Amino acid sequence: MDKKNENGEESVNKDGSICGYDSLHTILSANLKPHIYQEVSRLLHGLNCGKPLELVALSANGKALSFEHDFDLQGFCFRADKEFLREPRVVRVGLIQNSIVLPTTLHFLDQKKAIFQKLKLLIDAAGVSGVNILCLQEAWTMPFAFCTREKRWCEFAEPVDGESTQFLQELARKYNMVIISPILERDVNHGDTIWNTAIIIGNHGNIIGKHRKNHIPRVGDFNESTYYMEGNTGHPVFETAFGKIAVNICYGRHHPLNWLAFGLNGAEIVFNPSATVGELSEPMWPIELANPSIEIFLMVLQARNAAIANSYFVGSINRVGTEVFPNPFTSGDGKPQHKDFGHFYGSSHFSAPDGSCTPSLSRFRDGLLISDMDLNLCRQLKDKWGFRMTARYELYAEMLANYSKADYEPQVISDPLLHKKSP
Amino acid sequence: MDKKNENGEESVNKDGSICGYDSLHTILSANLKPHIYQEVSRLLHGLNCGKPLELVALSANGKALSFEHDFDLQGFCFRADKEFLREPRVVRVGLIQNSIVLPTTLHFLDQKKAIFQKLKLLIDAAGVSGVNILCLQEAWTMPFAFCTREKRWCEFAEPVDGESTQFLQELARKYNMVIISPILERDVNHGDTIWNTAIIIGNHGNIIGKHRKNHIPRVGDFNESTYYMEGNTGHPVFETAFGKIAVNICYGRHHPLNWLAFGLNGAEIVFNPSATVGELSEPMWPIELANPSIEIFLMVLQARNAAIANSYFVGSINRVGTEVFPNPFTSGDGKPQHKDFGHFYGSSHFSAPDGSCTPSLSRFRDGLLISDMDLNLCRQLKDKWGFRMTARYELYAEMLANYSKADYEPQVISDPLLHKKSP
Numbered sequence: 016m017d018k019k020n021e022n023g024e025e026s027v028n029k030d031g032s033i034c035g036y037d038s039l040h041t042i043l044s045a046n047l048k049p050h051i052y053q054e055v056s057r058l059l060h061g062l063n064c065g066k067p068l069e070l071v072a073l074s075a076n077g078k079a080l081s082f083e084h085d086f087d088l089q090g091f092c093f094r095a096d097k098e099f100l101r102e103p104r105v106v107r108v109g110l111i112q113n114s115i116v117l118p119t120t121l122h123f124l125d126q127k128k129a130i131f132q133k134l135k136l137l138i139d140a141a142g143v144s145g146v147n148i149l150c151l152q153e154a155w156t157m158p159f160a161f162c163t164r165e166k167r168w169c170e171f172a173e174p175v176d177g178e179s180t181q182f183l184q185e186l187a188r189k190y191n192m193v194i195i196s197p198i199l200e201r202d203v204n205h206g207d208t209i210w211n212t213a214i215i216i217g218n219h220g221n222i223i224g225k226h227r228k229n230h231i232p233r234v235g236d237f238n239e240s241t242y243y244m245e246g247n248t249g250h251p252v253f254e255t256a257f258g259k260i261a262v263n264i265c266y267g268r269h270h271p272l273n274w275l276a277f278g279l280n281g282a283e284i285v286f287n288p289s290a291t292v293g294e295l296s297e298p299m300w301p302i303e304l305a306n307p308s309i310e311i312f313l314m315v316l317q318a319r320n321a322a323i324a325n326s327y328f329v330g331s332i333n334r335v336g337t338e339v340f341p342n343p344f345t346s347g348d349g350k351p352q353h354k355d356f357g358h359f360y361g362s363s364h365f366s367a368p369d370g371s372c373t374p375s376l377s378r379f380r381d382g383l384l385i386s387d388m389d390l391n392l393c394r395q396l397k398d399k400w401g402f403r404m405t406a407r408y409e410l411y412a413e414m415l416a417n418y419s420k421a422d423y424e425p426q427v428i429s430d431p432l433l434h435k436k437s438p
Numbered sequence: 439m440d441k442k443n444e445n446g447e448e449s450v451n452k453d454g455s456i457c458g459y460d461s462l463h464t465i466l467s468a469n470l471k472p473h474i475y476q477e478v479s480r481l482l483h484g485l486n487c488g489k490p491l492e493l494v495a496l497s498a499n500g501k502a503l504s505f506e507h508d509f510d511l512q513g514f515c516f517r518a519d520k521e522f523l524r525e526p527r528v529v530r531v532g533l534i535q536n537s538i539v540l541p542t543t544l545h546f547l548d549q550k551k552a553i554f555q556k557l558k559l560l561i562d563a564a565g566v567s568g569v570n571i572l573c574l575q576e577a578w579t580m581p582f583a584f585c586t587r588e589k590r591w592c593e594f595a596e597p598v599d600g601e602s603t604q605f606l607q608e609l610a611r612k613y614n615m616v617i618i619s620p621i622l623e624r625d626v627n628h629g630d631t632i633w634n635t636a637i638i639i640g641n642h643g644n645i646i647g648k649h650r651k652n653h654i655p656r657v658g659d660f661n662e663s664t665y666y667m668e669g670n671t672g673h674p675v676f677e678t679a680f681g682k683i684a685v686n687i688c689y690g691r692h693h694p695l696n697w698l699a700f701g702l703n704g705a706e707i708v709f710n711p712s713a714t715v716g717e718l719s720e721p722m723w724p725i726e727l728a729n730p731s732i733e734i735f736l737m738v739l740q741a742r743n744a745a746i747a748n749s750y751f752v753g754s755i756n757r758v759g760t761e762v763f764p765n766p767f768t769s770g771d772g773k774p775q776h777k778d779f780g781h782f783y784g785s786s787h788f789s790a791p792d793g794s795c796t797p798s799l800s801r802f803r804d805g806l807l808i809s810d811m812d813l814n815l816c817r818q819l820k821d822k823w824g825f826r827m828t829a830r831y832e833l834y835a836e837m838l839a840n841y842s843k844a845d846y847e848p849q850v851i852s853d854p855l856l857h858k859k860s861p
Contacts, residue, residue: 046471046474047470048469051465051469215851217853217855219855221853223851224851229830232828233828234822234823234824245828245830249837249849250837250849251851252848252849252851253851253853254850254852254856255856256855256856259850266828269746269747269823269825270747270825270828270830271694271695271697271698271747272694272695272698272830272831272834274694275694275695275834276834279837279841279848280850281848316739316742316746316793317743317746317747319739320739320740320743323692323739323740324692324693324694324740370739399657400657400692401655401656401657402692402693405654405655405656405668405693406693406695407652407653407668407695408695408838408841409838409842410672411698411699411838412835412839412841412842413839414672415831415832415834415835415838416835416836416839418702418831418835419831419832419835425702425703425704426672426673426703427675427676427677427703427704428638428646428647428674428675428677429646429676429677430640430641430644430646430676430678430679431644432640432679433678433679
């Protein structure tokens with residue numbers, strides 16, 4: 016697939032589809048009159064307190080870092096209504112998306128070091144930009160090697176207090192910043208069990224706790240159940256200096272109950288670090304909003320829906336780039352063996368409980384997305400819509416308990432005339 | 439707000455927003471080059487089995503009725519992959535959206551008769567078009583009068599086997615068509631209790647059963663809890679001659695658990711008949727995809743999300759037009775009293791379990807939307823994504839049972855350094 020061309024004009028794939036656009040923004044702004052683009056953009060991103068999202072004024076130091084080291088830096092602002100009995104509670108939140116650095120054929124130690132070096136720059140940019148809570152991408156210390164089914168990639172797994180945590184603890188302390196670090200975890204106290212885990216590092220560099228991915232995919236190249244099992248940490252919400260946060264890791268976003276449970280435990284911001292691609296061998300698509308691969312479409316749809324249904328903010332992250340592995344593998348789709356997982360399409364973004372969302376970061380480039388968000392918006396939406404109060408949880412507790420039994424009989428009312436012949 | 443102008447050009451509201459477009463389709467097709475429009479349209483509506491949705495060839499008789507009586511008629515086709523051990527199971531499904539006919543100041547009997555006459559034409563069009571399963575809009579026999587809080591509108595309530603049901607039973611028999619009839623129900627066997635109910639009429643004109651709305655809003659002009667209470671019919675799935683169907687009435691779409699429960703009981707198509715508007719006194723917005731009112735935005739977003747998460751088709755219906763009531767009322771928003779609920783913006787549409795969706799019907803006109811759908815797609819998506827199998831329902835049954843207790847303590851892990859001063 017071609018990269019975006021420099022003057023923003025479309026170029027066309029062999030199959031006639033448009034290629035190379037960084038985002039839906041780009042394709043629409045390049046092709047619509049300004050006042051129509053403005054309208055469509057408002058329609059696509061919704062309104063926050065009745066207005067389009069404002070930009071955050073970014074620090075010169077952060078901008079200099081992004082320019083010098085060639086990554087995107089954008090910032091948007093979610094407001095809430097003024098309250099009389101409570102001050103605004105504005106926090107600055109950051110999401111980082113990035114590609115790996117070195118070929119996967121090189122020494123694991125070198126690969127990891129190079130990623131740490133790159134992340135250091137992006138985290139510095141967040142720090143000097145005054146970010147309070149920062150989330151990194153899923154399994155950020157390594158290539159997303161689960162497509163290979165080769166167990167040697169388990170070498171990248173680390174204990175909760177391992178090297179990557181220590182690296183981030185220092186930066187958390189330096190910048191007074193909460194950092195969420197999703198890694199492959201090695202649980203040495205339980206016979207070297209491997210987990211997909213997010214570690215929450217407090218703004219004083221302390222480890223507040225961890226959450227282990229609840230739902231594990233078994234689809235396409237997402238052979239993750241080969242490596243780790245369903246998490247055993249429930250649905251913890253972490254009360255940090257800057258707000259109550261939770262982490263719904265990757266495939267967990269397909270499960271409305273997982274989103275719900277973090278909400279019931281009081282989360283105000285739920286992060287969804289993930290690694291997701293368009294289907295292999297499909298023509299690549301230019302835009303984050305929809306795609307021949309349902310995965311790409313779902314990322315935006317599910318996050319916004321979850322933010323609204325649960326009255327909290329969502330920060331969605333996807334890694335960037337194509338990762339090529341040493342040995343070819345098949346994908347269970349009858350197609351020839353190949354060495355890559357497809358293109359991780361970035362497009363990280365924020366969604367708010369009022370249904371508005373930020374534009375997405377690039378499909379191709381590393382980036383830091385910043386958002387100021389007034390957490391008061393969460394309770395304001397709860398008070399307005401009353402979803403929690405009208406939800407009838409007792410009914411569903413009973414329903415799910417019954418459903419979980421092997422002899423569950425669905426509530427089906429059959430037409431008694433079902434087998435009568437039509438007139 | 440201006441109506442759409444005839445040559446498809448935009449006209450502009452006082453606040454600079456574009457007004458009068460029938461749908462997002464219209465605004466984009468009028469303003470983008472054809473090949474770019476095609477791409478954007480595919481992005482907005484997703485792909486079904488890797489392709490844009492095809493049109494259904496509509497019968498000449500149906501088209502004649504729609505032309506003669508000035509309502510929209512559109513048809514789209516959702517395919518599934520070919521299977522080796524199972525034939526395709528294609529059903530033709532219809533959704534009807536309509537405005538009321540007479541002013542709400544006229545005699546209730548005349549208002550009701552006029553609606554019946556209009557519906558007869560739309561249902562005839564569905565019948566001659568070969569529709570197998572047809573759903574009408576919420577409380578279709580009456581104006582959506584719950585904004586008034588006046589109890590006299592309860593006169594429109596009918597028993598399950600009342601006048602409107604008898605009217606539809608005849609048409610169901612005539613056209614060998616299942617009809618879903620959402621009405622205000624009067625339960626005479628329980629002291630004239632009022633419910634918001636969908637009645638399922640079989641293709642032989644028999645009453646298969648009923649479902650009562652599970653979740654009742656208390657927000658803005660949606661004073662529905664003034665009139666009826668939370669339903670007591672669980673989450674029934676109706677096994678009809680043409681497939682397993684269920685009904686998630688209106689505000690129930692805000693509750694992921696309600697969608698889920700119909701799925702767990704085996705629904706292949708879930709209808710969401712509703713009545714929803716943009717907020718009063720907000721500038722009216724032209725497009726169904728998003729809006730200053732979260733309600734309008736949510737209709738499309740939630741339906742598509744539910745279709746994907748639960749591996750079934752969704753048919754979403756909203757009524758059309760502005761209904762003006764005899765006596766002014768306030769809306770709990772500090773704004774002056776007024777006599778209307780706002781504009782019901784239509785935009786009825788179908789969503790599929792693979793994330794694709796049809797374009798929406800008009801925001802302004804009565805319409806019949808038809809879709810052929812191969813129900814095999816539901817199981818194909820279940821097999822592919824495995825959401826049911828990875829959902830860990832036991833975990834959530836326990837979680838919800840605990841949450842339902844008054845002394846529930848959320849799973850919160852607090853930073854022990856929370857009250858330490860920052861460096």
